Amino acid sequence: MMRIIRDSLLSGNANRRSWMALTDPSTSELTQAAATLDIPESFLRKRLEGEASRPLIKEERLISLQFQVPMPEAGVAGQFTLVPLSLYFVPGYFVTLAEREIPFLNRLIDPQKPRKRWELVLRIIAEVTRNYLPTARSVTREMTVVERDLRQAQRHDVVYRGLDINDRLLALDLGLLQLEYVVSEIAHFLPAGDTFLMELHEDTRVELSQVRDQVDSDQATLSELLESYAYVVHNNVNHLFKFMAALIILATIPLFIPGAVAMNVPLGPLPHWRYGFAAVTGGLVLVEMLTAGVFYRMGWLKLD
């Protein structure tokens, strides 16, 4: 989809510029946009194809920036997609290019209150940064569920869930790293005397750095914990081993107590004693109960 909204922002010398919003554009829309902007179509297409390139490119007639916007998946907590958002400054236009609709752009780019171009870029970056924070939090919150399931887990599924969370945090961290790079590069373009923009830039940089620290810290904690998770799962399985070994010992006792009275040798008065069965079986039950009691007290017959 291609939209052009006139007089949406101000250039460096306060001239009004139009906003061209390209959302998942078709091939013909890309061709039309490239012709309108008077730039090679490959500039737009390559960004959409996700080919490796510099996040900030300055050419003679064009400045291009690209970063990833985290978009939560509807109805699935902790799941998100990183949507590449490209911004272009070309004479007369400010262009946004993304595969999906970025909701906050309509709010930030308001023809009623046009902002200066670098202020707009910094506000977009600040908004993107703020989107990273709840996304990272919702991913980290999944750890609570994993830790709850860990108590009973006998298989490594919980470790896999931890690894998946680790991957998602890494994706967020890489997105933030790219954003951090863009913010540091933008500093070279800001007008030196504009204290408002300088302060806005510094605020954005600090906020970004804080979010990245948090994601880094969450991920470092998770990486360290994953090994412990594996050990907890081992321990749960070891509990079962211990329990079953105790059970096998208990099942072995009847092999030698009644077994002693089952030998094909003269057994004295036992074969004719009326209460022989009751006495030996009673002794067996007593020994079993004593052994089971000792095992229980030592924790060998407990499952958790």
Next chain:
Amino acid sequence: MGCQFYDKTAGAWTVAEHYTADGLFLLTPEAVNRCPQLEAVLQHCSEQRLYCQNTEITLRLPVALLEQDARFGTVARMAHLTLHHTPRSLAILGEEALIPTLQRDWLGDLRHSAMDELLQRVLLSSIYSHERVARVLVERLQVLRMALKTAMGNVELRQIVVLNRDLGELVIALRETGLILRDALRATAGESPVYPLLDAALREQRRIEDGVNLIHQRYLAVTNAYNGIIQNNAHTVMKVMTVWLALLMMPIAFIMPWHMMTPLPLEHWHYLWFGLLAYVFGVTWLFARWAGKHGFFSM
């Protein structure tokens, strides 16, 4: 294939006898012996990785490639690319396997551009090659990780170790690229047209190094969890075997009192044998159900 020259008028690569210091050239190491102008410069560069003389600059940069290994599957391999740049020419020296990639991908749509622009494209492409290889290695790592779910041996784990080491090699190669570019920047005059290109490449190298290093660190940090997964697979099999052992022990234990050479309860009952079998297997079945509910049999 030796030495190739890009003929701008024909718009195609043609075989050249030797390097002529004018235009875009692709050379394999064997072809350098036929280019006396290049041989001395490349000799300097292979020893120091960077050689600058007046407006000429020669760099030897690492490039990341993928290759198939019979034991470990897809692995990374480091090759080197030597770039000799003058204001009028760019000679790219690389092993034969690199040449098609250079012609098709790296120089595909920039063959008519100025030498400076071509130099920048090749510098950036050599830097991006590490990121591309890192992405493939991570995808392979994730596949191997899933294969670990049922693995008992060390095959997958050994492959993961190799991939982690390859990711580390990529970081080292990127750092080497950074050092070369930094030295090249120091050796280049600020007003030289090459200076901004080297500066942009160095910034990009830092960014890519940060990213690949982050990926390497994060994947390396969770390697111990993989050991845990494999051990858990082995433990699970032992757990199920042990529960079967316990199950087999139970009928023996419960029937043992009726082996005794004493007067036995119900010994004159005609169906005692059937009754005892029903009793011991009934008790064993109850235990099996309880064990099943508690996950003793789950694999």
